[in-house]
Amino acid sequence: MSELLQVRNLTKHFGGLAAVQDVSFDVNKGEIVGLIGPNGAGKTTTFSLLTGFLTPTRGTITFAGRRIDNLKPHVICRLGMTRTFQIVQPFPEMTALENVMMGALVHHRNIDEAQRRGRNTLARVGLAHKADTPGRELTLVEQKRLEIGKALATEPQLLLLDEVAAGLREAEVDVILDLVRQLNTEGITLLIVEHLMKVIMNLSQRIVVLDFGQKIAEGSPAEVSANPLVLEAYLGKEED
Amino acid sequence: MTFSPELIAQSIITGIMIGGVFALISVGLSLIWGVMRIINFAHGEFLMVAMYIAYFLVARGGWDPYATLLVTTPALFLLGALIFRGTIRPILGHPSMNQIMLTVGLSLILQNLALVFFKADVLTTRTEYTRMILSIGPVIIRVPQLIAFIGSALTAFLLYWYLQRTDTGRAIRAAAQNKQAATLMGVDVQRIYLLAFGIGSATLGVAASLMISFYYTSPTVGLFFGLIAYVVVVLGGLGNFLGTLVAGLIIGLTESVGAAILPGSLSRVLTFALFILVLLFRPQGLFGGKRA
Amino acid sequence: MKLRWNVVAPLALLVVLAGLPLFATEYMLHIGVLVLLAAYLATGWNILGGYAGQHSLGHSLFLGIGAYTSTYLFAQIGLTPWIGMWVGALFAAIVGWFVGYLCFRYGLRGPYFALVTIALAEAMVYLVTNLNALGGAEGLDVRWVGHNPALMQFEGKTAYYYIILIMTALLLFGVQRYSRRRFGYQMIAVRENEDAAEALGVDTLAVRIRALVISAVVTALGGVFFAQYYTYINPRNVFGEGPSVQMLLFAIVGGLGTVWGPAIGAILLVPIAEFARSSLGNTFSGAHLLLYGVVLVLVMLFMPNGIVGLVQTLERRRRGGRA
Numbered sequence: 068m069s070e071l072l073q074v075r076n077l078t079k080h081f082g083g084l085a086a087v088q089d090v091s092f093d094v095n096k097g098e099i100v101g102l103i104g105p106n107g108a109g110k111t112t113t114f115s116l117l118t119g120f121l122t123p124t125r126g127t128i129t130f131a132g133r134r135i136d137n138l139k140p141h142v143i144c145r146l147g148m149t150r151t152f153q154i155v156q157p158f159p160e161m162t163a164l165e166n167v168m169m170g171a172l173v174h175h176r177n178i179d180e181a182q183r184r185g186r187n188t189l190a191r192v193g194l195a196h197k198a199d200t201p202g203r204e205l206t207l208v209e210q211k212r213l214e215i216g217k218a219l220a221t222e223p224q225l226l227l228l229d230e231v232a233a234g235l236r237e238a239e240v241d242v243i244l245d246l247v248r249q250l251n252t253e254g255i256t257l258l259i260v261e262h263l264m265k266v267i268m269n270l271s272q273r274i275v276v277l278d279f280g281q282k283i284a285e286g287s288p289a290e291v292s293a294n295p296l297v298l299e300a301y302l303g304k305e306e307d
Numbered sequence: 308m309t310f311s312p313e314l315i316a317q318s319i320i321t322g323i324m325i326g327g328v329f330a331l332i333s334v335g336l337s338l339i340w341g342v343m344r345i346i347n348f349a350h351g352e353f354l355m356v357a358m359y360i361a362y363f364l365v366a367r368g369g370w371d372p373y374a375t376l377l378v379t380t381p382a383l384f385l386l387g388a389l390i391f392r393g394t395i396r397p398i399l400g401h402p403s404m405n406q407i408m409l410t411v412g413l414s415l416i417l418q419n420l421a422l423v424f425f426k427a428d429v430l431t432t433r434t435e436y437t438r439m440i441l442s443i444g445p446v447i448i449r450v451p452q453l454i455a456f457i458g459s460a461l462t463a464f465l466l467y468w469y470l471q472r473t474d475t476g477r478a479i480r481a482a483a484q485n486k487q488a489a490t491l492m493g494v495d496v497q498r499i500y501l502l503a504f505g506i507g508s509a510t511l512g513v514a515a516s517l518m519i520s521f522y523y524t525s526p527t528v529g530l531f532f533g534l535i536a537y538v539v540v541v542l543g544g545l546g547n548f549l550g551t552l553v554a555g556l557i558i559g560l561t562e563s564v565g566a567a568i569l570p571g572s573l574s575r576v577l578t579f580a581l582f583i584l585v586l587l588f589r590p591q592g593l594f595g596g597k598r599a
Numbered sequence: 600m601k602l603r604w605n606v607v608a609p610l611a612l613l614v615v616l617a618g619l620p621l622f623a624t625e626y627m628l629h630i631g632v633l634v635l636l637a638a639y640l641a642t643g644w645n646i647l648g649g650y651a652g653q654h655s656l657g658h659s660l661f662l663g664i665g666a667y668t669s670t671y672l673f674a675q676i677g678l679t680p681w682i683g684m685w686v687g688a689l690f691a692a693i694v695g696w697f698v699g700y701l702c703f704r705y706g707l708r709g710p711y712f713a714l715v716t717i718a719l720a721e722a723m724v725y726l727v728t729n730l731n732a733l734g735g736a737e738g739l740d741v742r743w744v745g746h747n748p749a750l751m752q753f754e755g756k757t758a759y760y761y762i763i764l765i766m767t768a769l770l771l772f773g774v775q776r777y778s779r780r781r782f783g784y785q786m787i788a789v790r791e792n793e794d795a796a797e798a799l800g801v802d803t804l805a806v807r808i809r810a811l812v813i814s815a816v817v818t819a820l821g822g823v824f825f826a827q828y829y830t831y832i833n834p835r836n837v838f839g840e841g842p843s844v845q846m847l848l849f850a851i852v853g854g855l856g857t858v859w860g861p862a863i864g865a866i867l868l869v870p871i872a873e874f875a876r877s878s879l880g881n882t883f884s885g886a887h888l889l890l891y892g893v894v895l896v897l898v899m900l901f902m903p904n905g906i907v908g909l910v911q912t913l914e915r916r917r918r919g920g921r922a
């Protein structure tokens with residue numbers, strides 16, 4: 068199997084705090100990999116490291132055979148890896164369509180083409196009817212969808228989703244689940260951070276577990292949920 | 308031109324004296340930034356207002372220049388607090404650009420009102436202190452500059468002590484560090500902002516009274532001192548109290564030694580060159596700062 | 600229908616403005632030149648300030664570079680300003696790139712950028728004041744050689760009027776066009792949310808620098824016109840805070856990040872300011888600046904989105920577009 072992403076000894080210190088410590092894992096082409104752990108385990112920090120928003124204190128990241136741990140986010144995006152933000156980041160004054168268009172513009176310089184693709188993407192995330200609504204006027208649920216739409220429009224090989232189902236209602240979660248599976252069958256590799264166990268267990272072929280910045284387990288959903296270390300990490304800590 | 312050791316020594320002494328005043332002028336700007344992330348682009352014009360007050364008290368009222376402190380300091384506190392209440396507070400939540408532009412507008416208003424009332428004349432006072440000097444060997448110390456330096460150092464020290472040691476001071480620092488946390492701890496952030504803006508402006512009242520014996524007053528005097536303050540705070544690291552003081556001394560020395568060895572007002576260019584160098588190599592300021 | 604208006608209204612305005620010299624007095628033409636120059640400069644400032652969201656308080660830096668370059672080259676080697684303007688634009692581009700790189704590389708923006716730009720412009724005032732080669736505090740004259748189109752010198756005001764009319768029209772056309780292209784969207788994205796823009800493959804540093812360089816070039820070309828029109832420049836009147844403040848003022852009053860806002864701001868404010876200056880100027884030389892200050896404060900307090908923003912809000916409310 069071919070590795071799309073190789074993470075080796077990834078470490079990030081914030082002052083005295085080791086937010087991520089010696090984490091290594093791979094993501095293979097075509098996989099859906101889950102990244103889980105209690106609050107503050109270092110999941111979002113890992114995403115920020117992978118996508119160039121933070122520079123690792125130590126360790127290497129290889130994407131599609133190329134070292135990327137010193138590249139800027141926009142370069143990494145152009146290479147084919149992009150992320151969504153746990154705290155949604157819309158362009159508030161742009162319409163939903165323009166928001167998504169920004170993603171499409173990476174590979175399509177022509178506005179009309181980007182707009183056409185933007186409309187398609189918007190429809191995929193169920194926001195076609197909101198095309199002309201400014202980002203700031205969307206509801207939080209809509210902004211979460213927009214977040215996926217923007218990232219998707221960049222036509223990534225590897226898409227990192229940070230808690231996109233958090234705060235959604237049951238039915239909405241199922242819509243997201245379907246979308247993620249659909250994307251995967253289209254050949255997009257996914258790395259997913261999610262708090263909802265149902266989502267992660269359902270989707271992931273493989274799961275990496277972080278606790279206090281360290282990897283404490285890795286394996287299939289069944290293996291991981293039977294792992295005593297994982298149970299311990301989650302027990303005694305509130306689920307939220 | 309010969310650069311005698313005496314000349315250099317003289318300019319270093321003068322530079323330190325003036326640098327102390329620069330530091331005092333800049334400390335208020337830095338404090339306001341530290342607490343509420345606003346640059347007051349009318350800072351120099353506030354100083355100008357204070358200098359006119361001091362000037363008229365001395366020249367028309369016959370006051371001792373240093374007694375004017377009793378008026379300029381509370382007056383500037385009031386000016387700062389009123390302007391904050393009336394114009395800045397209503398738009399605190401707006402983008403920082405709006406606050407910047409508002410203060411730019413204020414600076415235009417103050418500068419040109421001064422022009423209406425006082426014309427473009429350059430006003431100077433002659434007080435009993437003006438001509439006093441101390442000589443140490445070949446080096447002369449002008450007494451008003453020495454007093455200004457000591458006064459600035461004292462004021463800065465008092466302000467530092469106030470911020471570190473009093474409850475209100477701690478509340479100000481808490482608000483500067485983390486607004487939400489401060490609110491949770493029961494700090495009335497709005498009051499703290501008002502206070503910080505007032506105190507940041509009041510330091511200019513002190514500075515004006517300290518300078519009136521040896522510096523002229525004019526509607527555009529704020530332009531120069533405002534600029535010095537911008538350079539000093541960037542150099543010292545925005546929001547960094549001690550950094551600002553050191554940067555004030557550095558700029559004072561640069562201006563003064565520069566004036567001794569360069570013709571015309573080229574020393575000012577030296578100041579800006581230093582500023583650009585710092586931007587190139589230590590953009591967070593010489594001593595680190597708090598950025599938004 | 601809507602699209603047509605976008606084309607028809609500006610074209611109609613252009614025709615009217617082009618016909619103005621047929622019946623206008625010299626004084627009216629002078630006001631026309633001032634309005635157009637202000638509109639041009641504010642539109643140039645708006646590229647960086649309005650679209651890319653970086654508010655320069657020292658754009659006179661570029662105005663002065665343009666003005667001094669062409670004027671110096673004409674005085675020294677007789678180079679026509681028609682060529683000198685491009686040399687000035689090149690210098691402005693280089694300085695703009697340098698400033699942008701210095702500031703944006705380390706993420707110095709917002710208030711920091713404002714501080715740096717104002718300091719740089721002011722530094723130029725002192726630098727040029729001390730350079731005898733550039734005329735020092737006295738400044739430089741554009742030597743009058745008689746009516747000579749090849750040297751950008753004209754009898755009367757009509758030719759100047761047409762030059763600045765064409766410059767402004769071209770600039771507005773360019774902004775209208777490119778604000779709806781990839782680069783325009785990228786500038787807005789960088790302004791609206793830098794992290795989101797980076798995540799979507801936008802080189803935010805490059806976009807900011809590019810916006811600054813374009814804005815600098817536009818401003819420098821305006822500076823050349825300024826020098827030719829007034830035939831005299833000195834460090835304060837081109838590098839000083841006056842021009843910087845006016846550029847941003849008209850853009851803000853009209854509406855930041857809109858195509859027509861800066862021009863509208865200039866059309867509204869310049870005639871009033873000129874009236875204030877000419878009627879009160881003898882007793883009160885800062886009348887127009889005082890007015891600008893008051894306007895700036897009021898706009899920031901009560902309509903921070905400017906005139907165009909206000910109209911858009913009212914429009915939306917009328918249509919009931921907001922739930």
Ligand SMILES: Nc1ncnc2c1ncn2[C@@H]1O[C@H](COP(=O)(O)OP(=O)(O)O)[C@@H](O)[C@H]1O
Pocket residue numbers: 081084086104105106107108109110111112113
């Ligand atoms: N920019 C930062 N500066 C300092 N500490 C941070 C920063 N970002 C995250 N942290 C800390 O790093 C740890 C991991 O955070 P995060 O990656 O957000 O966790 P998760 O996404 O797994 O909930 C937390 O303790 C958090 O407080």
Ligand SMILES: [Mg+2]
Pocket residue numbers: 110111112153
């Ligand atoms: Mg997280």
